[in-house]
Amino acid sequence: MDWLYVTEVALAGLGAGALYALTGVAFVLIYKATRVVNLAIGEILMLGGYVFFGLVAGAGLSIWAAIPLTILAGAALGAVVERALIRPMLGESPISVFMVTIGLGSILAGVVELGWGADPLRLPEFIPNTPIFLGEAYLAPKVAYGALVAALLIAGAVIALRFSRGGVALRATARDQGAAYSMGIDVGRVFSLSWMAACATAAGAGVIVGAIGGISPTMGIFGLSVLVVVIVGGLDSVAGALVGGLLIGLVEALAGSFLGGEYKLLATFSLLILILMVRPYGIFGTHEIERL
Amino acid sequence: MAGLALGAVEARAQAQEDIVLGGSIPLTGVFAFAGVGIHAGIQDYLKIVNDAGGIKGRKIKYVAEDTGYKVDASVAAFNKITSQNKVTLYYGDSTGFAKTINPELERKGTMIMAGASFASELNDPKKFPLQFLPGPDYTEMFGILMRHIAKEKPGASIALVYSDTEFGRDPIAPGEKLATELGLKVVEKIVTPPGSVDVSTEVLKLRRARPDYTIFHGYVLAPIPEFIQQAKQMGMQSRFMGTFWSMDNSMVQQMGEAADGFMGVMPYRYYYDKEGTSPMLDRIRQMRPEYQSTAYMQGFLTAMLMTESVKRTLDAGKELTGANMKASLNTIKDFDTGGIIGVPISIPGNSLPVGRIYRFDAKQKQMLPASDWIQLGK
Numbered sequence: 001m002d003w004l005y006v007t008e009v010a011l012a013g014l015g016a017g018a019l020y021a022l023t024g025v026a027f028v029l030i031y032k033a034t035r036v037v038n039l040a041i042g043e044i045l046m047l048g049g050y051v052f053f054g055l056v057a058g059a060g061l062s063i064w065a066a067i068p069l070t071i072l073a074g075a076a077l078g079a080v081v082e083r084a085l086i087r088p089m090l091g092e093s094p095i096s097v098f099m100v101t102i103g104l105g106s107i108l109a110g111v112v113e114l115g116w117g118a119d120p121l122r123l124p125e126f127i128p129n130t131p132i133f134l135g136e137a138y139l140a141p142k143v144a145y146g147a148l149v150a151a152l153l154i155a156g157a158v159i160a161l162r163f164s165r166g167g168v169a170l171r172a173t174a175r176d177q178g179a180a181y182s183m184g185i186d187v188g189r190v191f192s193l194s195w196m197a198a199c200a201t202a203a204g205a206g207v208i209v210g211a212i213g214g215i216s217p218t219m220g221i222f223g224l225s226v227l228v229v230v231i232v233g234g235l236d237s238v239a240g241a242l243v244g245g246l247l248i249g250l251v252e253a254l255a256g257s258f259l260g261g262e263y264k265l266l267a268t269f270s271l272l273i274l275i276l277m278v279r280p281y282g283i284f285g286t287h288e289i290e291r292l
Numbered sequence: 293m294a295g296l297a298l299g300a301v302e303a304r305a306q307a308q309e310d311i312v313l314g315g316s317i318p319l320t321g322v323f324a325f326a327g328v329g330i331h332a333g334i335q336d337y338l339k340i341v342n343d344a345g346g347i348k349g350r351k352i353k354y355v356a357e358d359t360g361y362k363v364d365a366s367v368a369a370f371n372k373i374t375s376q377n378k379v380t381l382y383y384g385d386s387t388g389f390a391k392t393i394n395p396e397l398e399r400k401g402t403m404i405m406a407g408a409s410f411a412s413e414l415n416d417p418k419k420f421p422l423q424f425l426p427g428p429d430y431t432e433m434f435g436i437l438m439r440h441i442a443k444e445k446p447g448a449s450i451a452l453v454y455s456d457t458e459f460g461r462d463p464i465a466p467g468e469k470l471a472t473e474l475g476l477k478v479v480e481k482i483v484t485p486p487g488s489v490d491v492s493t494e495v496l497k498l499r500r501a502r503p504d505y506t507i508f509h510g511y512v513l514a515p516i517p518e519f520i521q522q523a524k525q526m527g528m529q530s531r532f533m534g535t536f537w538s539m540d541n542s543m544v545q546q547m548g549e550a551a552d553g554f555m556g557v558m559p560y561r562y563y564y565d566k567e568g569t570s571p572m573l574d575r576i577r578q579m580r581p582e583y584q585s586t587a588y589m590q591g592f593l594t595a596m597l598m599t600e601s602v603k604r605t606l607d608a609g610k611e612l613t614g615a616n617m618k619a620s621l622n623t624i625k626d627f628d629t630g631g632i633i634g635v636p637i638s639i640p641g642n643s644l645p646v647g648r649i650y651r652f653d654a655k656q657k658q659m660l661p662a663s664d665w666i667q668l669g670k
Contacts, residue, residue, distance in 0.1 A: 005496065012492030019490075110320075118324030120513040122546045131525040138499075140492040140522045212490055214514040214546075218322045253493040261483035261494065262456045 042223020
């Protein structure tokens with residue numbers, strides 16, 4: 001066995017996995033606070049890629065100005081969506097809310113197609129392009145830097161959740177909405193905050209994913225792999241998204257190299273079924289969560 | 293006498309009845325970049341014909357519906373258009389649709405069809421007697437590429453990188469066979485799941501194979517640029533090639549640095565190609581001053597071949613049935629496309645097995661010819 005090759009494949013897999021993990025965190029944030037399964041996360045990620053493209057190529061902003069603006073735009077979208085679409089659905093059956101997010105995904109894909117057309121586009125190059133070698137092993141620079149940024153963002157999210165007032169309020173609401181409410185936590189604001197944080201994270205992830213593979217109205221399909229990641233990790237666990245993301249990235253890479261590309265999804269979904277059979281609530285998920 | 297007069301009136305009404313070209317066109321969805329170009333190309337060619345008085349005084353009416361590149365929507369569009377119009381010509385948007393609608397097409401027997409698919413399977417006049425491909429099928433595209441490779445570097449090694457879709461898998465098995473016949477070695481086959489973004493692991497696999505040439509098939513843009521960029525970073529010397537749908541000039545331009553030297557097979561000439569006399573290309577540039585995609589050329593040529601077969605059928609005094617029009621289409625021999633294709637073409641069966649290798653020039657930012665026209669079977 002060629003260990004160098006295995007190492008390179010594993011590194012590439014972990015790099016891709018970091019992006020899954022980041023988007024997974026966005027998914028978990030919403031589920032944790034509001035119990036909404038947000039299937040539009042892939043499309044929100046796509047919109048982030050397009051907003052960034054619009055700011056840089058259309059408005060001529062510098063990349064370093066465009067990135068924070070994209071993330072802000074993501075947060076704004078999150079606030080609007082939560083207030084206009086999700087809040088009125090409070091108390092409705094989870095399936096209805098779930099369907100609303102599917103509709104939202106289609107709307108976002110349509111809006112992007114109307115605004116930018118259906119052609120696949122490439123984002124301007126901004127990630128350093130010098131090859132990275134860890135010892136002998138090659139690592140694609142975009143994947144490496146993408147993973148690094150993803151790791152920093154995830155770390156930021158974890159710290160914010162643990163120590164910031166908003167984070168504490170979010171965790172309290174996730175644990176027991178009624179209790180949080182009676183302790184004076186504005187639950188409505190927490191919902192809004194979780195959507196804003198999640199959509200901002202997804203928009204940021206969209207910039208990285210777009211920088212690696214280009215953007216197109218169909219890139220929301222990335223959300224499908226992320227769904228597997230969070231189901232494997234546990235819908236309400238940030239740590240689960242992290243481990244799930246890396247695991248799925250690694251499994252996909254190894255299956256792709258040693259079995260062939262056509263086995264990637266097969267391997268991923270087999271793993272999904274296996275984990276669901278052993279731990280129906282995911283590796284780190286809490287027991288009582290509802291499955292759709 | 294009165295009956296005779298009535299008959300004459302009817303005949304005249306018949307003579308002036310519009311000929312309908314129906315279309316299931318993907319104006320939205322994953323294939324919309326092509327659909328938009330195809331749509332414009334068909335419209336422009338029909339405008340040229342209609343402005344010149346139509347075919348024997350009969351105008352051609354274009355009736356299209358958006359399908360979103362979904363087979364069920366395409367079939368629905370087909371049913372709607374054919375129930376509301378007397379359709380003679382039809383443009384379909386995918387291999388799936390071409391296969392699904394084929395029995396219905398044969399049952400009706402009133403039209404011929406072409407479309408966006410160059411699937412090898414459709415290139416069979418026995419199974420698909422009323423359809424044709426306005427270019428080489430995917431296997432023939434591989435044939436053109438490999439003939440070029442065999443000439444440039446005999447015994448070269450090739451890697452095939454393709455998407456795990458019907459479109460991607462189409463020419464792989466016959467392509468491998470062809471490579472062996474031409475004395476080339478297929479050293480690696482890499483399949484990527486549809487919609488995959490990150491291809492780092494696949495590139496590692498490619499590097500191990502060290503092919504002289506890498507042929508991509510089943511993609512439009514992503515993940516080709518990332519593949520090439522990473523491969524170049526790892527110091528790979530392979531030449532990178534594509535097939536029709538990844539060869540549009542504006543798409544290749546988007547590859548950035550990776551575009552330099554990217555090659556591929558193209559049956560049509562590019563919008564900006566001013567070599568020789570090409571009245572149709574001049575006309576297109578006149579009608580549309582801005583660059584038009586290769587999908588546009590595909591739609592334009594399809595409409596040209598369809599109307600030509602209608603014209604030949606009417607000239608022969610025959611009824612416009614599917615079988616008659618297909619027979620007329622097959623009489624097309626050494627036909628001048630007005631510069632859309634650089635050599636006179638013939639359609640002996642269901643396809644047009646001709647193409648040319650183009651290579652991207654980073655300085656001029658254009659795909660430029662890298663070979664003569666290659667006609668398979670000649």
